[in-house]
Amino acid sequence: MAKFEVVMPKLGESIIEATITKWLKNPGDRIEEDDPIVEIATDKVDSEIPSPVEGKLLKVLFNEGDVIPVGKVIAIIETDPGEEGEAEVAETDSKEETVADSKPAVKAETTESAKEEAVESSSDRFYSPLVKNIAKTEGIAQSELDKVPGTGKDGRVTKEDLMSYLKNRTSAPAKTEEAPKESAAKETATPAVSKPAPQVTAGAGDEIVEMDRMRKLIADHMVMSVQVSPHVTSFIEVDVTNIVRWRDKVKDDFQKREKEKITFTPIFIEAAAQALKDFPGVNASVDGYKVILRKNINIGMAAALPNGNLIVPVIKNADQKNLLGLAKDVNALANKARSNKLEPDDISGGTFTITNLGTFGSITGSPIINQPQVAILGIGVIKKKPAVLETPEGDVIAIRHMMILSLSYDHRTVDGALGGMYLQRLQQLLESFDTNRAI
Numbered sequence: 001m002a003k004f005e006v007v008m009p010k011l012g013e014s015i016i017e018a019t020i021t022k023w024l025k026n027p028g029d030r031i032e033e034d035d036p037i038v039e040i041a042t043d044k045v046d047s048e049i050p051s052p053v054e055g056k057l058l059k060v061l062f063n064e065g066d067v068i069p070v071g072k073v074i075a076i077i078e079t080d081p082g083e084e085g086e087a088e089v090a091e092t093d094s095k096e097e098t099v100a101d102s103k104p105a106v107k108a109e110t111t112e113s114a115k116e117e118a119v120e121s122s123s124d125r126f127y128s129p130l131v132k133n134i135a136k137t138e139g140i141a142q143s144e145l146d147k148v149p150g151t152g153k154d155g156r157v158t159k160e161d162l163m164s165y166l167k168n169r170t171s172a173p174a175k176t177e178e179a180p181k182e183s184a185a186k187e188t189a190t191p192a193v194s195k196p197a198p199q200v201t202a203g204a205g206d207e208i209v210e211m212d213r214m215r216k217l218i219a220d221h222m223v224m225s226v227q228v229s230p231h232v233t234s235f236i237e238v239d240v241t242n243i244v245r246w247r248d249k250v251k252d253d254f255q256k257r258e259k260e261k262i263t264f265t266p267i268f269i270e271a272a273a274q275a276l277k278d279f280p281g282v283n284a285s286v287d288g289y290k291v292i293l294r295k296n297i298n299i300g301m302a303a304a305l306p307n308g309n310l311i312v313p314v315i316k317n318a319d320q321k322n323l324l325g326l327a328k329d330v331n332a333l334a335n336k337a338r339s340n341k342l343e344p345d346d347i348s349g350g351t352f353t354i355t356n357l358g359t360f361g362s363i364t365g366s367p368i369i370n371q372p373q374v375a376i377l378g379i380g381v382i383k384k385k386p387a388v389l390e391t392p393e394g395d396v397i398a399i400r401h402m403m404i405l406s407l408s409y410d411h412r413t414v415d416g417a418l419g420g421m422y423l424q425r426l427q428q429l430l431e432s433f434d435t436n437r438a439i
Contacts, residue, residue: 002078002079003058003076003077003078003079004052004053004055004076004077004078004079005073005075005076006037006049006051006052006073006074006075006076006077007071007072007073007074008040008049008068008069008070008071008072008074009049009070010070010071011040011042011047011070011343011344011345015042015070015344015348016069016070017042017067017068017069017070018040018041018042018047018067018068018070019040019041019042019065019066019067019068020038020039020040020062020063020064020065020066020068020074021039021040021041021046021064021065022038022039022064023037023038023039023060023064024036024037024038024039024048025037025038025057026057026060027057027058027059027060028056028057029056029057030055030056031051031053031054031055031056031057031077032051032054033051033052033053033054034050034051035050035051036048036049036050036051037049037050037051037057037075038060038074038075041213042344045311045342045343045344045346045347046213046214046340047343047344049074051077053077053079054079055077055078055079056077056078057075057076057077057078058075058076058077058078059075059076060074060075061073061074061075061076062074067156131145131157131158131159131162133372134159134162134163134166134224135162137224137228138166138227138228145157148161148162148165149161149165159217159220160216160220163220163223163224166227167196167197168196212307212309214305214307214309214311215309218309218310221370221371222368224371225368225369225370225371226368228371229286229369229371229374229410229411229412230410230411230412231366231368231369231408231409231410231411232408232409232411232414232416232419233366233406233407233408233409234406234407234409234416234419234420234423235364235404235405235406235407235423236404236405236420236423236424236426236427237402237403237404237405238402238403238404238405238426238427238430238431239387239400239401239402239431240264240382240401240402240403240430240431240433241400241401242431242432242433242434242435243264243267243401243430243433244382244401245435246433246434246435246437247262247264247267249435250262250439254327254439258324258327258328260327260328260331261331262327262439263327263330263331264379264382265301265330265354265356266323266326266327266329266330267323267430267433268354268377268379268430269299269301269315269318269326269330269354270318270323270326271426271429271430272299272318272352272354272377272426273297273299273318273319274319274425274429275422275425275426275429276297276319276351276352276422277297277319278422278425279418279421279422279425280293280294281293281413281414281418282352282374282375282409282414282418282419282422283297283351283352284351284373284374284413284414285351285372285373285374286372286374286410286412286413287372291413294351296316296317296349296351297317297318297319297351297352298314298315298316298317298318298349298350298351298352299314299315299318299350299351299352299353299354300312300313300314300315300347300350300352300353300354300370301313301314301315301330301333301334301353301354301355301356302353302354302355302356303333303334303337303338304337304338304359305337305338305340306338306340311337311342311347312347312350312353312370313333313334313336313337313342313346313347314346314347314348314349314350315329315330315333316349323437323439324439327439333346350370350373351373352373352375352376352377353367353369353370353373353375353376353377354376354377354379355367355376355377355378355379356379357378357379357380357381357406358379358380358381358382358403361381362380362381363380363381363383363404364378364380364404364405364406365378365380365406366378366406366408367406367408368408369408369409369410374409374410374412374413374414375407375408375409375410375414375419375422376407376408376409377405377406377407377426378405378406378407378408379403379405380403380404380405380406381403382401382402382403383401383402383403384399384400384401384402385399385400385402386398386399386400387399387400387402405423405426405427407419407422407423
């Protein structure tokens, strides 16, 4: 008889832990290879862990709701069950800790991991990457963070705890001993704390609907983005008649040949990526008073999930792909989003985001920046409109396919000139689209 240890898998470069949300198999259940055995959740996405082997589930080492570091053993599978199974299980029980007994050890190991990976806490607390990132952005010193009351498991500070603390925070963040000058600068730059949200009461006949987990994450992320970045939005009108005519001409042949549709999205991603190469200051992040100009151009595209929430899968190195490759990636990621098959790597590493506001007929809008990026492009609906055209014979009015692009940007690093030049370059690329182009 052999044992196989199921570990919490690596879920992305920035993810060091995940929460067990639901065990799909119970001890004693027979498991086939690739059968999902547990549902997990991270700051970014929900996922399932499939069984790498065939066998019987002997033991689960953690409860639902436990937060587990990447690489930690979470379950044991018997891959060759036999008559000696009972003895092996007994031996396992003597060597392995039970779920209840293992929690202190897990906490200690997790705390050590936290100390090695990111922050040095003066207490025995573990902080998730998201909590540490928010604390860093808001200029919260470690000594101050250690005093924030936690409502999570084992007294951990959750995002909700930290956001609630920030709303009611009245004192300036304490200076750290390691970098007093930088801390003082951050204190000066920290914006005034907004007043707590007003109390809301439900009236007779009102229906109260609890936000699901993803909607809570989105809400926290959006509030954090507005608090961190001073948002400015610029708009530009674009004539996309050439693009519409080209797509009408090639879409049927493309679908017959590739067995999938060609949409406008890959065209906009291609142009956005080219414009980012021309204006790299828009493909950036802000860290205190430092601007990080991203080497890779990884463009996220906001996609709707079946439950109505939004998620942003990312096309990596979009500037290095041709239009066919972008179309394949767009369709594949959209299909994975619709079927809840997105993996953590699919939604990580974005440096710039595009959101299609025109899907539901919106002319334009001012989207919120997807932190830690510094800009997001909004694509409005394409509509036929009368437009003035300049011709050798003089100006004429013609029916054209027009749309409005909006760019929301972080005014800490992207000013109106840079934002305007980026949009203008994007307009030039789209309006000069070659109608004889092959795909």
